[in-house]
Amino acid sequence: MLVWQRLLQAIDRQGKAAMATIVETRGSAPREAGARIVVLPDATFFGTIGGGTLEWRVIADLQAALARPNPHFYATQRVALGPELGQCCGGRVDLALEVFDRSRRAEVQELAEAEAAGLFRTRGSQMSDGKLHRSIDAGLHVPIGSAHIDHGVIVEGFGDDSRVLYLFGAGHVGRALVMALAPLPFRVVWVDPRPDAFPQHVPANVRCVQPQDTPAALDDAPADSFVLVMSHSHSLDLAIVARALKGHHFAYVGLIGSETKRARFTHQLDRAGLPKEDIQRMVTPIGVAGIHSKLPAAIAASVAADLLVRDEAMRQLLAHGTTGPAEPSALAMGGH
Structure with a gap:
């Protein structure tokens, strides 16, 4: 999924968009780390983090985040699939939830251009303004479409390796x-x-x-x-x-x-x-x-x-x- 190009289109057409990323899993989970879903203000979405109750709840959380006046929303969630959601997977999922609006268009455009050029990796850290700031790191070697947490830093791979x-x-x-x-x-x-x-x-x-x-x-x-x-x-x-x-x-x-x-x-x-x-x-x-x-x-x-x-x-x-x-x-x- 060319996520940054889709996010850029969403910002230009609807002003903002919200994204959830699975950054870590433990045990059985419906999708792997790096799976993403993007929700738009008109309630449409693309991508999937596995469907079921987990995805239904995350879509609701992203819709609520889009309704917030603060455009710099960023939060993490840890969900125990069995005890909290009653899903028989029984594993655990760690999520990162973000909102992107027009104030972040230049940042999204830079990542969309990198995505159009090929495969790339980023390191992301939460800064004092509340946003997750990503920097492109050419020295990283991580699988495309992946995500993991390294000492509090979210390391992700993006691009199309179809x-x-x-x-x-x-x-x-x-x-x-x-x-x-x-x-x-x-x-x-x-x-x-x-x-x-x-x-x-x-x-x-x-x-x-x-x-x-x-x-x-x-x-x-x-x-x-x-x-x-x-x-x-x-x-x-x-x-x-x-x-x-x-x-x-x-x-x-x-x-x-x-x-x-x-x-x-x-x-x-x-x-x-x-x-x-x-x-x-x-x-x-x-x-x-x-x-x-x-x-x-x-x-x-x-x-x-x-x-x-x-x-x-x-x-x-x-x-x-x-x-x-x-x-x-x-x-x-x-x-x-």
Whole structure:
């Protein structure tokens, strides 16, 4: 969630906004430290700290904070989920609650600009004016979207580290998959050379590309991108897959199709001289096991679930200082 850009928009449009951040948890909790929810004066909100009674109470507290005359509101809460709220999680959550109004626009704009530029970390301390003052600290190494307390200082990671997915094909399944991925942590580069292939409106995390040389769209792709091929043409599919496997080490190269299509493509790629170890990195069929429906929305749900598993597997490898292909351990391949 690009929180500072959303907060800046809220200040410009409605004058103020309030935010709650989970800064620490103990035991079982509905969300992890770093989860945030932002409440606006018109009672709308975005983000979530887990739903349920905890979130309902925090929304009410933020609405009350927005109604206060003091624009420099900052407070912390410690909530025992079982004894205080009757939630069966049974853990404990520490929260930071803040209000931002127009007097803090310059501060929010600075953080929004840092967020737009990439990933960054902050250290926050409560000052005599009652506000939590954040300073950008380039030397910090904390996970993006995280928060924790270090000797009274709130250390947070911000920015968008969503996985880049190159999606080739704007047919029925491609369109359904784009919608399935809209709320998920993926930045989709949607590629199709056909005129008028794309719908008029696409989700905010999607960039549409219509290149003259379709496979060459991968030439500038980050090495940890996912590649998913489902174009209108089997010959074009083959050219894209060959480009993705040859000279690249993308985290995932998926191809829609059956075992028969896999066998045919394997034979053709072998004849083209691709090493067998590279050909073996091609994933087809795609999706999770057990979903056999051919409805585009069902295929999209299956593929989106598989992509999430692979993305989390890659993040776990990086967290342990290792790299490798995005191989899920819990889910087998499906049949699409």
